[in-house]
Amino acid sequence: MRSYAKNYRDTFTMAGRCLLLSGRNPDTILTSIMLPAMMMVLFVCLFGKVIRIEGISYVNYIVPGILLQCIGQCSATTAVSVNRDITGKMAERFCILPLKKGAILTGYVLEAFVRGMITSGIVLLAAALMGFRPSSDLSDWGIVFLLISGSILTLSWLAVITGLTASSAEGASSLSAVAIILPYLSSGFVPAEVLPPVVRTFAEYQPMTVMIDTMRNAFLGNKADLSDIALAACWCLGLCAVFSLTAGHLFKRKMAL
Amino acid sequence: MINTEISVMGLKKGFKDKEVLRNVNLSVAQGSIYALLGSNGAGKTTTVRILTTQLAPDAGKIKIGGFDLQSQPERIRQIISVTGQFSAVDEPLTGRENLRLMAKMRHLSDPEKSAEKLLREFHLTEAGDRRVSAYSGGMKRRLDIAMSILGNPQLLFLDEPTTGLDPQSRRSMWNMVRKLKESGITIFLTTQYLEEAEELADRIAILDQGEIIAEGTVAELKGQVHRETAEFIFADKETVEKAKLLVRQNKMIRISEKESGFFQEKDGRYGFGVFTGGEKDKLAEIFHHLYENRIHICDFREVKPSLEDVFLEMICEKEKK
Numbered sequence: 166m167r168s169y170a171k172n173y174r175d176t177f178t179m180a181g182r183c184l185l186l187s188g189r190n191p192d193t194i195l196t197s198i199m200l201p202a203m204m205m206v207l208f209v210c211l212f213g214k215v216i217r218i219e220g221i222s223y224v225n226y227i228v229p230g231i232l233l234q235c236i237g238q239c240s241a242t243t244a245v246s247v248n249r250d251i252t253g254k255m256a257e258r259f260c261i262l263p264l265k266k267g268a269i270l271t272g273y274v275l276e277a278f279v280r281g282m283i284t285s286g287i288v289l290l291a292a293a294l295m296g297f298r299p300s301s302d303l304s305d306w307g308i309v310f311l312l313i314s315g316s317i318l319t320l321s322w323l324a325v326i327t328g329l330t331a332s333s334a335e336g337a338s339s340l341s342a343v344a345i346i347l348p349y350l351s352s353g354f355v356p357a358e359v360l361p362p363v364v365r366t367f368a369e370y371q372p373m374t375v376m377i378d379t380m381r382n383a384f385l386g387n388k389a390d391l392s393d394i395a396l397a398a399c400w401c402l403g404l405c406a407v408f409s410l411t412a413g414h415l416f417k418r419k420m421a422l
Numbered sequence: 423m424i425n426t427e428i429s430v431m432g433l434k435k436g437f438k439d440k441e442v443l444r445n446v447n448l449s450v451a452q453g454s455i456y457a458l459l460g461s462n463g464a465g466k467t468t469t470v471r472i473l474t475t476q477l478a479p480d481a482g483k484i485k486i487g488g489f490d491l492q493s494q495p496e497r498i499r500q501i502i503s504v505t506g507q508f509s510a511v512d513e514p515l516t517g518r519e520n521l522r523l524m525a526k527m528r529h530l531s532d533p534e535k536s537a538e539k540l541l542r543e544f545h546l547t548e549a550g551d552r553r554v555s556a557y558s559g560g561m562k563r564r565l566d567i568a569m570s571i572l573g574n575p576q577l578l579f580l581d582e583p584t585t586g587l588d589p590q591s592r593r594s595m596w597n598m599v600r601k602l603k604e605s606g607i608t609i610f611l612t613t614q615y616l617e618e619a620e621e622l623a624d625r626i627a628i629l630d631q632g633e634i635i636a637e638g639t640v641a642e643l644k645g646q647v648h649r650e651t652a653e654f655i656f657a658d659k660e661t662v663e664k665a666k667l668l669v670r671q672n673k674m675i676r677i678s679e680k681e682s683g684f685f686q687e688k689d690g691r692y693g694f695g696v697f698t699g700g701e702k703d704k705l706a707e708i709f710h711h712l713y714e715n716r717i718h719i720c721d722f723r724e725v726k727p728s729l730e731d732v733f734l735e736m737i738c739e740k741e742k743k
Binding site: 189263 | 475500519528529
């Protein structure tokens, strides 16, 4: 048990370092808030009048998609900092320290989680200013919280992989492009049914669609669809497991441990 | 009794298509400074990476601080520390924050106090609250080493600690390394500067293409090179010819044959060199001959081989084989 406690302490120290580093570089945090917020303003102002979705105002409709974009943008920051440590010499230094190697990676993810939660909160507030009115009760908020957590963790582990494999920081930051585009190819901004056939098929089966739909239901205070929640949870847990194991394996190989 | 801090026997390491370390054997005494000298690509960094548990060797028996590298890497990590070729510091953070963080990662009981102490020791107290990105190269390197010796490791690896530093920072780095040694730390140093090895190291190993081609103290290494000469300088060409004839009579003395058998100094005087092989009696004999024949010696000097001579000669000899 003691070694578990040690492992957690190292994770907290690593996460603390990453938070401190992120704090010194407010540009990236600002970007991960500004970009989704701007998207929201643009979409609501430009298309809000054109796109009519039955029984729901457009701002209420797009908030889950915007949130996922924001989380994706946040995780790109993690990819860049992982890459910086790997290509620089910091990772090597950490590896020689008598600490659990896993703690290095979980530290990045923990930091990404904290940062992702804060930026998501800010984006939700910005959405409220734009007229976003959720009608969720406590259990709905619980579902929203779990979904946001799940997406942050999944995307952060993906970010760690990107950071470990990219040959430069520029390459690592390309994750943000993926994070911005994927929600468009889902039910995030328009219902999947109106998308062109090929995109529609993709949208129907990609994990973001079920995440977004479930989250939107929770925001609207609709009765939770258990099978949707289960499916979303499966996606999150499954992808998290795959990504984290891959990341661990890549890290070991990269550092030749 | 002198304890052995590092012992390496038959170390081999290859990457895909290249054999980097062919057969490395060395042993480092506790509390000493050991320099691994070699040109770029000789395998210095690979050796350090293996000894610091970052890279697994293909073959070889390695013990560090009494622990076996393969079976007890965790124990070894507790007693060693490394400063790599490039500074491993967080540039956006301040010097103090960097140290505090490293102290936490080393699980020290009072990170704040340890950070403070090292800032003072490494003359960084004033700069402690400035961001590292504003530090000079020498300051960064100092901070880097300070971070490495947090938690009092008993063995410190310094991989090319002065590469890229200006001469002044280099000097102060050398002083620091000496101070570290005084505090009892064993230091394993790699360098491509002969001067640095000569200044700092108790023992030196010359690594060339994955093999140690010479090993010993500076004096021992120099002794292996038959270049020790004495040079006699005379007023003019006539005298130097006469002197040479005299010295030649003694078959035991070899005159260094540079082109014509003598050389001209910048000031126009002439001289020649003789190999002494370290025997001072030979010199006395030459002085005696010259004195008896009333040949006036303007100047005399002993020429000791530099470490560079050793280095070049060893590498040449190896290539001949």
